[in-house]
Amino acid sequence: MSTPLRMPGPSQDQPRGNPDVRLSVEQASYAYAPNPSQAPLFTLEALSFQAKPGEIVSILGPNASGKSTLLKLISGALEPLSGRIFLNGFATGSLPPKVRAQRIALVQQESRLLFPSRVLEFVLQGRHAHGRGLRFVSDEDIAIATNALAQVGASHLADRWMDKISGGEKQRVILARALAQQPILLLLDEPTLHLDIGAQVDLLESLRRLAAENRYTVLVVTHELNLTGEYAEQVVLLQKGKCLRVGPPATVFQRDLLEHVFQAPLTVEMTSSGRPRVTLFSKT
Amino acid sequence: MRPLTMSRVFLRCGLLAVILFLAMVIALKLGAVQVSLYGLGRDLIRVLLHQSSAISTDYGMIVVDIRLPRILLAVLVGASLSVAGTSFQALLRNPLADPYVLGISSGAAVGSIVALMIENQLAFSAEYAGLITPLGAFIGAAVTITAVYFLGRREGQIDSTTLLLGGVITASFLSAVIMFLMSTLAGSNLRGASYWMMGSLSSLPPRSLLYLLGVGFVIAAGAIYTTASDLNLLLAGEKEAMHLGVDVPRVRIVVYLAASILTGLAVSVSGAIGYVGLLVPHAMRMIFGADHRMLLPASALGGAIGLVIADTLARTVVAPSELPVGAVTALVGAPFFIYLLRRRLG
Numbered sequence: 137m138s139t140p141l142r143m144p145g146p147s148q149d150q151p152r153g154n155p156d157v158r159l160s161v162e163q164a165s166y167a168y169a170p171n172p173s174q175a176p177l178f179t180l181e182a183l184s185f186q187a188k189p190g191e192i193v194s195i196l197g198p199n200a201s202g203k204s205t206l207l208k209l210i211s212g213a214l215e216p217l218s219g220r221i222f223l224n225g226f227a228t229g230s231l232p233p234k235v236r237a238q239r240i241a242l243v244q245q246e247s248r249l250l251f252p253s254r255v256l257e258f259v260l261q262g263r264h265a266h267g268r269g270l271r272f273v274s275d276e277d278i279a280i281a282t283n284a285l286a287q288v289g290a291s292h293l294a295d296r297w298m299d300k301i302s303g304g305e306k307q308r309v310i311l312a313r314a315l316a317q318q319p320i321l322l323l324l325d326e327p328t329l330h331l332d333i334g335a336q337v338d339l340l341e342s343l344r345r346l347a348a349e350n351r352y353t354v355l356v357v358t359h360e361l362n363l364t365g366e367y368a369e370q371v372v373l374l375q376k377g378k379c380l381r382v383g384p385p386a387t388v389f390q391r392d393l394l395e396h397v398f399q400a401p402l403t404v405e406m407t408s409s410g411r412p413r414v415t416l417f418s419k420t
Numbered sequence: 421m422r423p424l425t426m427s428r429v430f431l432r433c434g435l436l437a438v439i440l441f442l443a444m445v446i447a448l449k450l451g452a453v454q455v456s457l458y459g460l461g462r463d464l465i466r467v468l469l470h471q472s473s474a475i476s477t478d479y480g481m482i483v484v485d486i487r488l489p490r491i492l493l494a495v496l497v498g499a500s501l502s503v504a505g506t507s508f509q510a511l512l513r514n515p516l517a518d519p520y521v522l523g524i525s526s527g528a529a530v531g532s533i534v535a536l537m538i539e540n541q542l543a544f545s546a547e548y549a550g551l552i553t554p555l556g557a558f559i560g561a562a563v564t565i566t567a568v569y570f571l572g573r574r575e576g577q578i579d580s581t582t583l584l585l586g587g588v589i590t591a592s593f594l595s596a597v598i599m600f601l602m603s604t605l606a607g608s609n610l611r612g613a614s615y616w617m618m619g620s621l622s623s624l625p626p627r628s629l630l631y632l633l634g635v636g637f638v639i640a641a642g643a644i645y646t647t648a649s650d651l652n653l654l655l656a657g658e659k660e661a662m663h664l665g666v667d668v669p670r671v672r673i674v675v676y677l678a679a680s681i682l683t684g685l686a687v688s689v690s691g692a693i694g695y696v697g698l699l700v701p702h703a704m705r706m707i708f709g710a711d712h713r714m715l716l717p718a719s720a721l722g723g724a725i726g727l728v729i730a731d732t733l734a735r736t737v738v739a740p741s742e743l744p745v746g747a748v749t750a751l752v753g754a755p756f757f758i759y760l761l762r763r764r765l766g
Contacts, residue, residue: 211663213659213662213663232667233662233665233666233667233668234665234667236665237663237664237665238665240663241663242663244659244660244663251515251655251705251709251710253710256423257423260423261652261653261656261664262664264649264650264653264664264665264666265664265665267649269646269649270426270645270646270648270649270713271649272423272424272425272426272713273423273424278423317664317665
C-alpha cells in the first residue's frame, strides 16, 4: 500500500477537522430545475451544521420546506450545487455506492415489494454492502441480522412475510435492516408518518437508546414538533428552502418563530426536564 | 427460515438438469421415425467417441444429424429467452416483462433481416458471414430495449402500464416493418415473415452459429449471474438498491447489454418465439422463490426444458406437417399473460 500524498489544505478524500464532528454540512445548497436554461422550481439555500456521534438531529419544517432535499444531499443521492457535505472527513457524494452503504443507512417510507420476502431475508438485505460476489449469507450475517431485529424488539417477526405485518412492525423491520448495515450515520425520512402515538414514542425511544449505545449519528426528517422537542439534541429548522435556525430545541423553539414557520397559533412552554412542549390552539 | 446456500442451488439445479436430460431423450425418441432407447444410447455414445462413421442405420442418421442439433438448439434458445425474461423483469420491476411482449424480439428480428440483406449485398468471406446476423440481431434488440425503456418512463420513473403499452406498440410497429421488408426486398435466403414473427426451430443454423450461441449464452448469462444479489435488491426499486450499496448504473448496463445479447442470439437462429421469457421465470418463481441466485439458473434450465417440450409438440401433434414452435408457446403463454395481468390489477 502506498501512502497518500499530503496535500496542503482540506481535500475531499482526506479525513480532517475535529474528530468529535461526524457529519459536517458546509454551505450546501441545491436547486431543482426541469432543465438548465429555466429558472429553478425549488431552491435549497446554502446551509451549514455539524453533528456528533451519538447525537439525534431533527430536520424540522412544514411540507415543501426542503427537508427531503437536504436528506438526499446528505445521503449522497444528490450532489450539492455548491458547498460540501463530509462524513468523517469524506465527501458523501463521492463515495462509491458500496462504501457509502457501509457508512450511511437510510430508512425511507416503505416501498412496495414486487415479490414478498420474509422479515429475516429483508433484514439480511442490509448486509449486501458488506458482502462480495453472490453474497450467500454467512453465520455472521445471520447473527448481525438477528441482533438488529432484537434491537428494535422485532425478533418474533423473523419468519413472518413482509406483506403480512402491520405498518408499525414494518417500520421497525425497515429500521432493523438499516442497523444491519452497521452504519455510522442513520437517516430517517418521516419515520413516524404512519404510526400511532404509542408506536411513535416506541420508535424514538429506541432511536435514543441506539444512538447512545452504538454511537450512531441519527438524522430524523420530520414535521412533528413535540417529538422533536422531546428527543432531539439539535434542530435544523427549515422553511421554503431556507435554514432559519440551528440549535438545541430549547433555543430554537420560540413561539414567534414556530408560528411563523408552521402558520399556526401555538404556545411553547418549558417542562421540568428543560425540554420545550408545544401546544396548538384553534384560530378562532 | 433457511437462507439460500450454494449447495441448495446446486442440488435443485441438478434435479432440473436430470429432468432436462429426460425431456431430451424423449424428444429424441419421438417423431416420424421411431427409435429404440438402446439404439439411441448406442449411437449417442458413438458420437461422443467420435465414431460417427460407425452409425450405419438411417434412423441413426436422423437422430444424430437432424433431431439432436434441433434439440440442442431448443435448449440454448429456451435458456437464453428465459434468462433474458428474468433479467428484464427484475430491471424494469415488471413481472410482465418478456423479450417478446416488450417488442425486443421483434427488434432483434428486424436487425437479423437487415443484416441478412446487407450480407447478400456484400460478399463476405464464409468465416465472417455467420457473425453478421447475430450482430444485427443484438443491435436490433439493444436499440429496441433502449427505445421501450424511454417510452416507459414518466417523471424519471418506470411506469409499468406505460412500459407494457410502449412495448406492445413497438412490437406491432416492428412486425409491420418485418412485413414491409419481406414483401419489398425479400431475397432468396431471408426465410418467411412468419418465421421471424412466430419463431421456429425447423431450419437448423450452421454449426458455427450453434457454437457461437453456446459461447454467447455462457458469457452473457454468466455476466447476469454475477449481478444476481444486486437484482434481488433492485426489486425494491433503484433508489433503495442504491442506498443498500448496489452500483445501479453499472448493474443496469451489464444486464441490459447481456440480456440484449441473449435475445439477439436466440432470435437470429429461431425468430421471435414468444412468452418463454414470461412463462418460465414465473413458474420457477412459484417453485423456488424470487431469489435471483436460484431463479436465474432455474430459469435457464426450465426454459430449456420448456422449449424442448414445446418444439417436440410442434413437430409431432400435426405430423407429418409441423407447427411453428412460437404458435405452441403463444397458445399457452398468451392466456397465462392475461391471468397474470388480471391478478395484478385485481
